[in-house]
Amino acid sequence: MFDIKDLYQEIIVDHNRSPRNFGVIDDADKILEGFNPLCGDKLKLYIKTDGQNINDIAFDGTGCAISIASASLMTDAMKNKSIDEAESLFNEFHALITTEDKFDSEHLGKLTVLAGVKDFPGRVKCASLCWHTLRSALVGDNKPVTTE
Amino acid sequence: MNKKNNIAEIQNQTEDFDVEKFRKDFPILHQEINGKPLVYLDNAATTQKPKSVIDAIEKYYQKYNSNIHRGVHTLSENATEAYESARLKVKNFINANSTKEIVFVRGATEAINLVAQSFGRNSLSKEDEIIITELEHHANIVPWQLLSQQTGVKLKYIPINKDGELVEPEYKKLLNEKTRIVAVGHISNALGTINPIENIINMAHEYGAKVLIDGAQATSHTSVDVKKLDCDFYVFSGHKLFGPTGIGVLYGKENLLEEMPPYQGGGDMIKMVTMKETQYNDLPYKFEAGTPNISGVIGLGAAIDYVNKIGLENISVHENALLNYANQKTSEITGLKFIGTAKQKTSILSFTLEGIHPHDVGTILNNEGIAIRTGHHCAMPVMEYFKIPATSRASFSFYNTYKEIDALIEAIEKCKKVFS
Numbered sequence: 001m002f003d004i005k006d007l008y009q010e011i012i013v014d015h016n017r018s019p020r021n022f023g024v025i026d027d028a029d030k031i032l033e034g035f036n037p038l039c040g041d042k043l044k045l046y047i048k049t050d051g052q053n054i055n056d057i058a059f060d061g062t063g064c065a066i067s068i069a070s071a072s073l074m075t076d077a078m079k080n081k082s083i084d085e086a087e088s089l090f091n092e093f094h095a096l097i098t099t100e101d102k103f104d105s106e107h108l109g110k111l112t113v114l115a116g117v118k119d120f121p122g123r124v125k126c127a128s129l130c131w132h133t134l135r136s137a138l139v140g141d142n143k144p145v146t147t148e
Numbered sequence: 149m150n151k152k153n154n155i156a157e158i159q160n161q162t163e164d165f166d167v168e169k170f171r172k173d174f175p176i177l178h179q180e181i182n183g184k185p186l187v188y189l190d191n192a193a194t195t196q197k198p199k200s201v202i203d204a205i206e207k208y209y210q211k212y213n214s215n216i217h218r219g220v221h222t223l224s225e226n227a228t229e230a231y232e233s234a235r236l237k238v239k240n241f242i243n244a245n246s247t248k249e250i251v252f253v254r255g256a257t258e259a260i261n262l263v264a265q266s267f268g269r270n271s272l273s274k275e276d277e278i279i280i281t282e283l284e285h286h287a288n289i290v291p292w293q294l295l296s297q298q299t300g301v302k303l304k305y306i307p308i309n310k311d312g313e314l315v316e317p318e319y320k321k322l323l324n325e326k327t328r329i330v331a332v333g334h335i336s337n338a339l340g341t342i343n344p345i346e347n348i349i350n351m352a353h354e355y356g357a358k359v360l361i362d363g364a365q366a367t368s369h370t371s372v373d374v375k376k377l378d379c380d381f382y383v384f385s386g387h388k389l390f391g392p393t394g395i396g397v398l399y400g401k402e403n404l405l406e407e408m409p410p411y412q413g414g415g416d417m418i419k420m421v422t423m424k425e426t427q428y429n430d431l432p433y434k435f436e437a438g439t440p441n442i443s444g445v446i447g448l449g450a451a452i453d454y455v456n457k458i459g460l461e462n463i464s465v466h467e468n469a470l471l472n473y474a475n476q477k478t479s480e481i482t483g484l485k486f487i488g489t490a491k492q493k494t495s496i497l498s499f500t501l502e503g504i505h506p507h508d509v510g511t512i513l514n515n516e517g518i519a520i521r522t523g524h525h526c527a528m529p530v531m532e533y534f535k536i537p538a539t540s541r542a543s544f545s546f547y548n549t550y551k552e553i554d555a556l557i558e559a560i561e562k563c564k565k566v567f568s
C-alpha cells in the first residue's frame with residue numbers, strides 16, 4: 001500500500017497551485033504541443049534557443065497536478081541548459097519515473113519528488129508528457145506529441 | 149429543510165431491498181484494494197457479474213462446448229438450444245415481437261455500426277440528413293460521421309442545455325422531410341440524463357425518419373419495451389447488464405431488417421452458396437456471420453434471468469434512493485460542482501472539484517479502494533459544451549450501499565486535504 005502523500009508531495013502540490021514559467025514566450029523559436037488523449041491533458045512548450053543552449057523556456061495548458069507540476073519543475077530545471085545536457089537529463093528523469101535504478105539525486109535536484117509516480121503506473125504518462133514534448137522539440141522531429 | 153430526517157427517510161424507503169443479500173451474489177465485490185474494501189462505483193463503464201452468470205459460462209465450457217446450428221451431435225444440440233433460448237430471453241426482456249428481431253453482435257458499438265452501414269450506406273445520399281445529439285457517446289457519433297463521409301449524408305446535432313438536457317424545441321427545428329435517421333442515447337453515460345425518447349421517436353416518425361436508440365446505459369436501470377416505444381432499432385451491450393463482455397444486442401423491426409443487406413459475409417448467414425451467388429439466411433441469422441460468441445450469449449441469458457429475479461422496478465427504486473442520498477451528501481462539499489443536473493436522471497454522479505483535476509481525484513480515490521471513472525467518458529462534445537477537459541464520475545448500481553457513498557464522500561474530502 002502506498003501513501004498518497006508519496007505521490008502528492010508538498011513540492012508537487014505547490015508547483016500545481018502556482019506553476020513556474022507558466023505563460024507564452026513571444027519570440028520563442030520552438031513551440032510544440034503535447035497531448036494525452038486519455039485524460040485530455042494538453043500542454044504547449046515555448047522554447048528559445050541559440051541552437052546550442054536553452055535560453056528561455058515556458059509552458060501553458062491544462063492538466064492534472066502531476067503533469068502541471070512536472071512541466072513546472074522541468075522548465076525550471078531546463079533554463080540555461082545546453083541541448084546535450086537536456087537530453088541526458090531526459091534520460092535520467094525517464095529512469096527515475098520508470099525504474100527502480102539508483103538515481104543521482106544531486107543532479108536531478110527537485111525533479112526527484114516525481115519518483116513516486118512509478119508506484120502509480122497509470123500516472124507515468126502524466127509526468128512524462130512535457131518531457132517527451134521537450135525532446136521532440138529539441139532533438140526529434142518537432143511533431144506534436146501524443147501519449148497514445 | 150431538515151437534512152438528517154430527509155436522509156433517514158430515503159433509507160427507510162428501501163429498507164426491504166436487501167442489498168447485502170444481493171452483494172453475496174457478486175464474488176468480485178468482496179476484496180480489498182490498497183488495503184481498503186473495494187467500493188466499485190464505475191458501473192457505467194461496466195457492471196460486475198453475479199455468480200450465476202460466471203457459472204453459466206463455465207458450465208458451457210465444462211459440459212457442452214461445441215459449435216451451434218450445424219452439428220447433429222448432442223453437445224451441439226445442447227449448445228444451440230442454450231444459445232437460442234437466450235435469444236428468447238432477450239426478446240422477452242425488451243418485449244420484441246419475435247426472436248427474428250434479435251441479432252447478437254459484439255456490443256452497442258457494433259450494433260450501431262451495423263445499422264449505419266447496412267441500413268444507411270445503401271439508402272442515403274447527400275440529399276438526406278441524420279440527427280444525433282451533443283450528449284452522445286462516441287459510439288453513437290463516429291459511425292454516423294463515417295457514413296457521412298461515405299455517402300455525403302448531412303449530420304445534425306440536437307444541442308444540450310446547462311443541465312445536460314436535450315433542448316427539445318431545437319430538435320423540432322432540425323427535423324424535416326430530409327431527416328432519414330434519428331439516433332439518440334436512451335441515457336447519457338457522461339451525465340446520467342434520461343432522454344425523452346418517446347417524444348423523440350414520435351416526432352421523428354411524423355417525418356418518416358427511422359429511430360435508433362442507444363440503450364447501452366439504460367437496460368440495467370429501467371425496463372425497456374420496444375413495442376411500446378415503437379423505436380426502429382434499439383441497441384445495448386451485455387457487459388453493462390451484469391453479463392459478459394463481447395456480446396450485445398441489435399433489436400430491429402422485422403420489416404427493416406428484412407430489407408437490409410448483410411453486414412458481414414461468412415458461415416451461418418447463408419442458405420446456399422454457389423460459386424456464382426449466395427442466398428442469404430433468414431432473420432436473424434443473416435446478420436450473424438461466422439461462429440458467434442456462444443458463451444457470451446449464454447452468459448447474457450443468465451444475466452437477464454438474474455435481473456428479472458430482482459426486478460428492474462426494485463432496482464430503480466434503490467438506485468434512485470442512492471442517487472438522492474449521494475446528491476444530498478455531495479452538495480454539502482464546498483468546491484464540488486455537479487456536471488449534469490437533469491430533472492430526469494439515472495444513478496450517475498458526474499462532478500468537478502475546484503482546483504483539483506479529475507485524474508488526481510481518481511488516483512486518490514483508488515488509493516482508498518474506490519473505483520470511479522475520470523476523463524471525458526467517450527463524450528468529448530459534452531466536455532466541450534461545459535468547457536471542461538474531464539469530470540469525475542461515480543456511477544451506482546443496485547449492489548451499492550449508503551455506506552459506500554459515505555466512503556466516497558470521505559475520500560473526496562481527503563482529496564481536498566491533499567491539495568489544501
Ligand SMILES: Cc1ncc(COP(=O)(O)O)c(C=O)c1O
Nearest residue numbers: 255256257285287337364365385
Ligand atoms: C451510451 C453508450 N453508448 C455506447 C457505448 C458503447 O458500448 P460498448 O463499448 O459496449 O460497445 C457505451 C459504453 O460506454 C455507452 O455508455
